[in-house]
Amino acid sequence: MSRSKPTPAPITAIAACVFELPAVGEPIQLFPAGQFKARDGRPFDVEGGHWIIDAGIVSQVMARAAARSTDLVIDYEHQTLNTEKNGQPAPAAGWLQGADMEWREGQGLYATRPNWTVPAAEFIERREYRYLSPVFAYDTRTGAVLELLHVAITNNPAIDGMESLALAAARFQPAAPANQPAKEKHGVNREQLITLLKLASDASDEDIQAALAQMQASADQVPQLEQALAVAKAGTPDPAKFVPLAVVEDLKKDIAVLKATQIGGEVEALVKAGLDDGRLLPAQEEWARGLGATNMAALRTYLKTTPAIAALKSQQTGGKAPVPEKVEQLDAEALAVCRSLGVEPKDYLATLQA
Structure with missing residues (x-):
């Protein structure tokens, strides 16, 4: 009797997307129904190029949220992710109860009763904060949403996404079941990468990406430099560019x-x-x-x-x-010429006599 192969464990990663905030007291949309992408084209690590949540997938997401012993936090500008890096507190803008989630077919997943703090409610009413950005884990093979981790209100959607959130995955990634082996790790860790790139120990994700881009640009120039060096060593200048x-x-x-x-x-x-x-x-x-x-x-x-x-x-x-002419003395006009030119009259007379 053949035994079916076990389904491999999903490979998870962290991402965020952005939705417009409704008025205070109204339900907030956490995910759209079906396939969706971030504004800059992410996810780039999913084969299909999109995330997905539907009626079949959402049941697991809602079950995990309902099983939580604490409410899901809504923070400001994803400070929950950044607090370890910048040392600043991460005050709550509101809270979500896992049991207060509702799937609306054709629309998406909603939190029906968000509990806003007084300052956050005032920010939203004055439209000083306009966007909602849920942070979630997803399967990098299929793009399926696995778990809602927390939510932020923000005015800068560009900061959301894998580039800025990937390093937080280790803190928020769901634990693998006990009967499944831990995923094998490959490559270098962040500290090793910083050392290899000769960056400061407190280098940010943007610093690492810039250093890697510069390294790639330098590598692209190697063939051209090697060709130029070979021509120089050969000592055969191009006649069209040089003359003897x-x-x-x-x-x-x-x-x-x-x-x-x-x-x-x-x-x-x-x-x-x-x-x-x-x-x-x-x-x-x-x-x-x-x-x-x-x-x-x-x-x-x-x-x-x-x-x-x-x-x-x-x-x-x-x-x-010339007609010979005897000049015995200078007239008034000639003397005026001598004065204007600073010439001695006797020298000028001698010249004329000569």
């Missing part, structure tokens, strides 16, 4: 020559224009060339601010052979 050093040096020389030629041409043009219109004395020609070679901007500024002198302009021949 000799070519670079020749280009630098050509650029220098072109730049010098361009500057020289500009200096010659400026000096010639200055001599032609009387802004430069013949004695200033070499000085103007040297200034332009070293500081083109200074030469331009000088010529721009120096007026053209008719007396000097009349001495220019425009490329024609």
Whole structure:
């Protein structure tokens, strides 16, 4: 006679979901009927991708709640889960009796007579708290709800879920029947994980997740880094990206020559224009060339601010052979030019006589 295999024990985990709070005194919904998910897509550890509670499953949930010797607590912001971590008290917002639960087909599981504390009732009436978040154990193979653990009123549904509640599972997980062997444990515990990631001893769940994500990102870059290292060791640069050093040096020389030629041409043009219109004395020609070679901007500024002198302009021949003219002394206009340019009259007279 063949013996049927025993049904394996469910693998439990902890989760929470969120519902809108009704007015004080009205029944509160703990679970919807059928399949449901959290707002961010959880559960991620259930093959079907959803939790489930129906008329067949709920009988076990209600029986476990009714068998409790104490009422189920309704707290603020899941502080019951966080009190060991942050050291803060976890005051009750209300209480639920296990016997006051009712299954409404097509709607879900309700607590018909929630007993709110006075502060919590005032918060709810003023809509300072709007959401209800039950915390429950579930079978990770099927998603079936196993037991209601406690309930919270909250305004921040994003904090609920496996990521923030998984570490509390050990405290709230239902005990396995005595005739079933304890589930074998695999992997490292939280303390070992913190040590491996080189985090502080009081690292939060978010710190651990961030460190694991960074480690994964670094691992993804390893193939690219190995390929870059191999190319560098091979010493075979890509011709499309590199040119010979000799070519670079020749280009630098050509650029220098072109730049010098361009500057020289500009200096010659400026000096010639200055001599032609009387802004430069013949004695200033070499000085103007040297200034332009070293500081083109200074030469331009000088010529721009120096007026053209008719007396000097009349001495220019425009490329024609000069007509000899005896200059014995400077007239008033020439003397004014000397004063404006700071030139000694005798030096200027000698220049004109020459």
